[in-house]
Amino acid sequence: MLKKIIKGSHRKPSKSDSNEPGSIFGYGQPATRNSGSVSTANVVVNHASRAGPPPPPSPNSSGPGPISSMGFGPPPSGPVDPLPLFRDVPVSERQSLFIRKLQICCFQFDFSDTLKSAREKEIKRQSLMELVDFIQSGSGKITETCQEEMIRMVSVNVFRCLPPASHENTGQESADPEEEEPYLEPSWPHLQLVYELLLRYVVSSDTDTKVAKRYIDHSFVLKLLDLFDSEDPREREYLKTILHRIYGKFMVHRPFIRKAINNIFYRFIYETERHSGIGELLEILGSIINGFALPMKEEHKLFLVRALIPLHKPKPISMYHQQLSYCITQFVEKDYKLADTVIRGLLKYWPVTNCQKEVLFLGELEEVLEATQSAEFQRCMVPLFRQIARCLNSSHFQVAERALFLWNNEHIVSLIAQNRSVILPIIFEALEKNIQSHWNQAVHGLTVNVRKMFLEMDAELFDECQRQHAEREAQAREMDEQRELTWKKLADVAAQRGGEDMITV
Template identity: 70%
Template sequence: MLTKRKPDPQPMEPLPLFQNVAVSDRASLFLRKVHLCSSLCDFSTPLTSAPQIELKRQTLLELVDFLDSSSGKLAPNLHEDFIRMVSVNLFRCLPPSSDLGDLDDDEPYQEPSWPHLQIVYELLLRYIASSETDAKFAKRFIDHIFVLRLIELFDSEDPREREYLKTLLHRIYGKFMVHRPFIRKAMNNVFYRFIFETQRHCGIGELLEILGSIINGFALPMKEEHKLLLIRALIPLHKPKGFWAYHHQLAYCIIQFVDKDYHLAELVIRGLLKYWPVTNCQKEVLFLAELEEVLEATPASEFQRCMLPLFRQIGRCLTSSHFQVAQQALYLFNSEHVVNLIAQNRNVILPVIFDALEKNTQGHWNQGIHDLTTNVRRIFQEMDSELFKECQEQYLEKVTRARSLEEQRELTWKKIETVAATAGADDMVLVN
């Protein structure tokens, strides 16, 4: 948990510049400047705190210049105080996250202390990225607790902070190999808490972006731990209502898995079908777009394992009254790879979706959907004219049978109404 912090009431005194002291004295001056920057300023009263805020900002900038300079290598005794200063500034209590559906993209939240936080992030980034920073030594201070608290900050509503955090965590993952399993586990825990408890978190997209790079580096054969990540976190991430905010990064991670190991394609497709939206048409459009990307990486052997439930769902999408859903479903047939998969299994697939194609041709309200459906019908007709004719005959038989049943039902109701009217008249005679 991030804890609340109180601004330091002690006044800050300016310190000399690095170039104004002897080289031998710069380490001690660096330490004094770090201690000065460990004091927090009150951004709730910027007018009265302005001198201290500006003094600390200038001191932080001097620390940045020092790390960038040729003499900026930190002595071993300075690392701990430096990381402590970074921790004091960064690790704080975040305000409650807004509902993702209520966030105004035009006016994102801005952290009041950002004039200091940005420079502290720059300091930490330079420290991590520096070739002078030895990972074996620095892991004493950049430890599991530090990494965990850094990951907790991803819930910040300020997009500028999340962007820095994304870069930092990626650099830490690359430099501190010993922390890699812990980072993956900590990220998974954020996903689990988001999916199954809060469904509110500002940084899911950024964490998924980092994860996309991590997945890209997975070796084959894929470890069971990584497959569990797909099953327990990434596929269930399709369920939350805030899915739209991170769907692009999520889809990238999913495709990375399928590209790495095509045997996971069936698992992914069945997962999408499991969490398929029922009443949210915009979300359904995103599912169909992701499904197209997955199918592009799916071989015939995996496709055949799930094609029946898959095309039952696609058939329902084809006849959707929301034209964007129907349109996205019809766009699947623009993919040469998908059409090839369908052609190899047309005896199974065409009977499943033929009724949907006919209903669209005969009665969909949108002319664009009507035209796209006509093109798809033509593809199937050219693919296998005999099968198409057979499906058409079966469809006409079903339509005729349904019409006959409807006529019989209406006739039965008329008979019931006649009997009821006759019985009512007889009752009236008896009463009289």
């Protein structure tokens, strides 16, 4: 019995524990929309060997006591007095003043009421501005303790529960993300300065990465990535710049950041199809891909196949397609042998009923084909031009028009000309059908131009395709006539055997 009690006291870790620092999945609690209250006790630094910090002193006290245990600081219980400017105190006291200003900046205020705590809000804003100027000026190298407390202050302010998106918990069907009004963070006057302080710290030449990586660790990076789901575009823009700078400066974090972004994409593609920051993450990746060394690692090729290409599947692709197309094209320009993989991936996720999405795919296809060489083009041209033929006959004029615009690209035309004996028989019927029956005059005119182009390329091949097309049409007419004749014979036989019992339609 005693053994059972002792055994029961060791709690089995729950699934939620996997989101503690060190988890690689990128879904930690501090920035999830539905998480409850959050403690920042181990937000930034994994100091397992250090004792817990003592309670913080009053913001007006003179001692530079730690602020580590403040968590999400409540509003100040008493009045907050402004502290002197850095230039008004001796150099020897500036580190102490730096920490005291950080303490003031840890207090949280209610921005739903603009008149509430207006004086204290202004004091905090001024303190943040002074901290930003102090870091930017480089007038004094801040100590390791100040760096630690500064990152803790940043964590207290930015790592928070995001408000529910407009489609959540309302009982309404989710609207088109492009039509939704973005939620603007009311505390942005303070939040912007906190992000600016973090950015200035990361890009500062005085920041030693060996020291800073103790505080800007994997846990910190994961929580920054969680914040990319913020609906406020101003916040996402700052996050994009900061994460890009962290990736550039902290080489030790690079594989981890790529893997964490991977996991965000997987969840978006296969679970939620809802995330506000996919475009910004892809912008960062576009720059990262541009710096990949050759020959390209297998890890990067797997990222293309498993994450980037499947990003063509979700419905809200229009929100991030420009950035996605850039990343895909970067891969093909880096390694032309990937063109076949990319084109077959596009064909796999080609939309069936979404015409606007189809127009986006055709635009991206043109960019990829521009970077494609002849050998890779030949591997995928048959399924590719079967799809293009379907697009040529689309009743949506923008799809048909965009497909015909491919013949305005000189490189694509040269690839088609080299392989015309395979391509023209595939699309000839689609061209003839457009000329005979497409309702849109612009599509009709473009089709005539493309047809003329093929005629000038190879008149003999064109005549052969025309002859085969005429034969197929004659066979089809003959089959229709034979079918009609068979039904007529059946009707005559039925009438002879008992016309009164036959039901005619």
